[in-house]
Amino acid sequence: METKKWMEQAEENILHTYNRFPIVLDHGEGVYLYDMQGKNYLDFAAGIGVQALGYGNKEYNDALKTQIDKLLHTSNLYYNQPTIEAAEKLCRASGLDRAFFTNSGTEAIEGAIKAAKKYAYAKDGTTDHEIIAMEHSFHGRSLGALAVTGNPHYREPFEPLPGIVKFAEYNHLDSVASLVNEKTCAILLETIQGEGGIYPAKKEFLMGIKKICREHDILLILDEIQCGMGRTGTMFAWQEYGIKPDIMACAKALGCGVPVGAFALTEHVAESSLKPGDHGTTYGGNPFVGAAVSKVLDIFEEKKILEHVQEVSVYLKERLEELKTEYSFLTARRGRGLMQGLELESAVPAGEVSAKALEQGLILITAGHNVLRFLPPLIIEREHVDEMTAILRNVLQECQP
Structure with missing residues (x-):
């Protein structure tokens, strides 16, 4: 069934309490999600902070498979x-x-x-x-x-x-x-x-x-x-x-x-x-x-996840601060570790930025009306931060007032 049909079926049978983005996700690997057409998305939302270990972690999956059989x-x-x-x-x-x-x-x-x-x-x-x-x-x-x-x-x-x-x-x-x-x-x-x-x-x-x-x-x-x-x-x-x-x-x-x-x-x-x-x-x-x-x-x-977060979060904050310096409509960065926010002027809706980022293969969510929220899997590396920054820079360039 094609993507449009799946979305139409969802709207027919599922109570409409969410305004969902127009993609149907199929599977994930590492820090990427893939839709039914195979397009990949760098995930900087982690299922609203859930997927700390990303997708397809073998140790985790094997533990659950073993328990299912028991x-x-x-x-x-x-x-x-x-x-x-x-x-x-x-x-x-x-x-x-x-x-x-x-x-x-x-x-x-x-x-x-x-x-x-x-x-x-x-x-x-x-x-x-x-x-x-x-x-x-x-x-x-x-x-x-x-x-x-x-x-x-x-x-x-x-x-x-x-x-x-x-x-x-x-x-x-x-x-x-x-x-x-x-x-x-x-x-x-x-x-x-x-x-x-x-x-x-x-x-x-x-x-x-x-x-x-x-x-x-x-x-x-x-x-x-x-x-x-x-x-x-x-x-x-x-x-x-x-x-x-x-x-x-x-x-x-x-x-x-x-x-x-x-x-x-x-x-x-x-x-x-x-x-x-x-x-x-x-x-x-x-x-x-x-x-x-x-x-x-x-x-x-x-896997020393805490130590990794302490290290990579410093780099994430540096890159977000760079973006804030480049674009005057980004008015603040705040947060701790891998829970960060970029505040935008009201003239640039955060939801619009999030939607355009999705089109370019980056999953970002918002916090309130004017904050972009960064909640990536805790296993991200610097290369993923760089990839996110490059995509977001293109989006911000397009959205600036």
Whole structure:
């Protein structure tokens, strides 16, 4: 069936919640994707930060094939070895003590919120606790995750949303402090805001929030769904700041293509929050995804992925800064590691640049209306950065006002 027919069939049968680009992807190899006609695309989006190991990694694929032949699913009424191993490795990598595996990042946020509310309930027996979240944040599209997402555009059609949530200004400690009261049970934020425009938390801001939490027995929840799993050069972005969250949500590259997320907790919070019957999942943490997570964490260590990100990300930042110098309508570069953003003047829509880049064989996505987002597989080399830069330079030349 030709590409046009496949797209028409999709529009007929799949709920239209995405405005998809007009290509049908068929397979991937390394850091490239290929459509049904065999055209290759340099992938600088990695499935929105998922494909950290790129495509066709033999060790990863072999681990999943082996597990398929052994056992796919049992439910959480029984133990299974791959997920036990995955939990131990995730706790060791994060320095946290307990993990709960979910099917997605959104579900990880839901679980983190439930743990925080149960922690507060166990202390005082009341149910009117408040959460402080951040303006311009994004945490998912379920009702609970929307409630803590700081973008009215996403929230308004579905209000009233559950819980009592107050929104503070990101990277403004006084804004957070002014909202704290005796009912505050958690402060929730992305260590690096992704959808909001690629804004890293300032060190003094995050350390100040941690101090507030410690003084008032408030839980700090960090959303590492996009910025975690090696993307910044440490396994989790918060590890650069000298603090530790009480609860962390992660997903995306945790499974490198297999749908899996997790929230991890300190021992103190785990013991004082969710008990048997408070939370659960049918599919979460089944043997198949456990095998994926376990192998991903092994490969990160064996292939020294973090060290590679630290090295190649310096080169990526240099090349992006060159582009920013060349084109006056590029107004800012920001980010950490291999999570970078280029901000454009409003006269040059980021979506238009992204679409033209796709035509020339480069996959880029946006963050908000005016930021180009760079989330390549963590295995990219300098030659791929150069290839991306050359294509993007041509596109920017064409799009400049």
